[in-house]
Amino acid sequence: MLKEVQEPFRRVCGERIPFSNVHAVSMSLPLVADVVGYEEKRVETLSRLKAGYPRFIAHAYVEKILDYNRERKGIEGPQFIVNSKKAAEHIVDLFGISSASILEDEGIVTLVFPDNKEKELEVLSFIQHTGCLVSSRKAEDYLFKKGLIDSLYSEETFKEEDPNASVCKELGNLYPGRNLEILLTTSGMNGIYATFKALDEARAKEGKILWLRLGWLYVDNIRILEKYSRGSRIFHEVADLSELEEFLEKEGNRVAAILTESPTNPLIQVPDYPKLKNLLDRYGIPLIADISVAGSAVVDLSPYADVIVESLTKFACGNADVMMGAVFLNPKSEYFYFLKDRCPAFVESPYVRDLERMAYEVCGYKERVREIGRNALILAKFFQNHPKIKAVHWSGSEENRENFSKIAREKDLHCGVITIEPGIPLEKFYDSLELLKGPSFGTEFTLNMLYMYLAHYELVSTEKGRAFLREIGLDPSLVRISVGRENPDLLIEEYKKALSD
Template sequence: MKKELFKHIPCGETLPINNIHAVSVSMPSLQDVIDYEEQTPQILEKIKSAYPRFVLHPYLKLLANYIKNKYKVSNKYEVVLLSSKEAVKIVSNKYFIHNKIDIDEPFGVILVLKGTTQLQKVLTFIQHVGCNLSSRFAQDYLYEVKVIKTKQKEELEDENTALHTLKQTLAKAYKQPIKNIGLAPSGMNAIYSVIRGLKKIQEKNNRTILVQLGWLYLDTMNIVEHHYNRTKKFLDITKLDELESFLKINGLNVSAIITEIPTNPLLQSVDLKRLRELCNKYNIVLVIDATLATPYNLNLKPYADILVESLTKFACGNADVLMGAIILNEKFKISHMQGEFFKHLDMVYIKDIQRLAYEIKDYKKRVKKISSNTKKLIHYFENCPYIDKIYHCFSKENEKNYKIAIQDDNSYSGLVSVTFNKEFKTIYDNLNFAKGPSLGTEFTLLMPYVYLAHYDYIQTKKGQEFLKKVNLPIDLLRISVGTENIEDIINEFKRVESLI
């Protein structure tokens, strides 16, 4: 009997395994996911580390405690760490928080009263704008003050060349000058910075409406909603007639349109040519989140004014760096305003830059391998008896629009989402791939998308009706296809087929 490549990974294990800087965590059963969403005591015992914008990293907990003791902070306060002192100013001004003691550290620290709604608001704001303190920074600090005795061993690019290597790789991939690349401590911070820049520029022209096109990633929608005074949502990207009708009346008041190509998790693509024509007609800035497209699958240079990428995903490939990028398109008028967008970017720690500069060297090779595997996996799913529906970029509904910007016919986005004609829980629990948040990893990674991203909608009848309205199935499995041997990936799905 053939040896099984994929093994059960216990709940709470970091993904990648034994990596303190991992941005994902194993949730091998659907009940683990539900317990995580409901924050039950048993799951909190198991999960010590997860996606850094959602779960406080253990090193940040240690560092907060160290700062509390160092400055003799009262137990009435929660010590909250941020990526920079500039981030402290933003949070403090928004929530009227001013530290009563002077804290002198090379990072951001604010004190928030415990047991208040203010604390949760602050933590949610930090999550949305992505100004979290780096786990590598915390590690180095804690090591220096002898709170921890060892540091994670990992390959790093040379400190003197890392920043140039990283920016040069992105500039070459996106066919842009290196000066048009800006780095952020997370993809969300990159989007936040773009929104801030757009707001500042367009207020002068009385363009106060921001259009959200498509059902976007959860925190992108939160940033759009909470940081722009007027927003208009078009959740179905296939219905550009509705957008065009809106622009005929309001086009000169719209500052920007923000969308994803393709969308997460349904892999839909908008008609880019038509969308670009509408933006040209009304002089609207087009912002595209290209994380799922990657610069190696789609060429978005002819269409987007501003591109944003979560480098945590395919650019990293190992799920152990949190970082984002803004790419300004030199073809469009907006490119000369780079200072307005880049000045809102928060600081990126040098060790994170060194780590990503090392990992990004394999970016193109990784994407091409993942694309090839994705194409073959979709072909298997088309004949798999327990698959009900397949969502992918080359489906009949998406293919025409996706091909508008395609690099070649094998440029498959590395995501596939599926629903089943058998019990979701049985299939999810029995698959032995890594299971947890994030995507773009070299190891195949599964995520029960709606449970982890929109659990609140599942809880109510009204929420479930809304999910149906936006065509987002509750029992949707999002598969981030890895670089493993494709036959091994397919055989794991075949193994589960025999169990049901």
């Protein structure tokens, strides 16, 4: 299985991951120089990309629609293909864009406005952070109807009468007796944004406007709170809640909500959720938990969180070929009915073909994470005992073991993501590693990523930024490993070679 999945094109920059899938959400970046070229937007790197994570790189089918708009419809200036008219109207209102046009054609919505570089960059960032983009399958159907492509990509799906209900049923089965309200979204980040907007609206009316982040979170979770809240604050210490407790004693009456990740990305840290829940209940502060790094089949945050958000693009999908997210609203939350009523105003609903593909893939969710978790345990122990690895961050580490066990569904079930700190030069390790390397995680095949380079290049690439990372305990050379289902002995052999003299 290792050779079948990892061998083709693993050394070629820009190839799709998965390679033969036109809807792939990752791409191969086999060298550190490729990662740097991608982040610095060098032509020699970007021109080789056949795919990319859709919130950051427009899919080839979306680019084709943009070209069609320019050439056949005469559209000039900034244009953005978004998921719905609702999303376009929200962008126009949020950024006060004057003279904007919202064009609809065969279900494809294009937002157009006069040249304004500042507004263009704001909208690009908003689409990246909040995931309101159009699906590659929706774009594909449009192009096929217009005669701009000859055929549709063939894939296995469950073509049911209501694929949305089918996916929700599979996810709901992971939470028996909890009666969670499940909303499917175009991406995990759209789920975060929708929850944030709805809850922020409710809490602001109570005079509570400060949003808290516990731990170093995924880049777009950070950006949503930094850019779109009325104020935010981070607490870097996850295991020790004393700093948070002291802050709440003084400012608890101003706090709107707190956002956590379970575990955090990339350090796989887990707070003591029973203790955190008791602390937040003291001040009536709702908790949003992003569980994407582990997934609903591995962890259960329903006893503690008012809202659970998951990127289904990851472990629920397993094949890195569907953009989708899920919001789980907890009926035990005092905000349940408000969120149930208000979240849909900001939720972007997935396209039917994406739902059909996800309905097929989610059926293998539990089996997938069990096998991946077993491999993660084996690999983590290998890295812990290797003299050229400085640190290993995983769900079974001494730091995380106890707290992770409080949210894990099974005693020996581990998160499928491991982050390591190589003790040898990064280029030597990364460039020589003969495994897939690119963004995203949760795949059935092992995928390695230079997390800090791809998520926070502005910090990695400057001395001031590196000093800040050292201060908060983040190694710029972190390698995040999404463990796959391959033979772990074969995986270990590849890591041994990359770490050898």
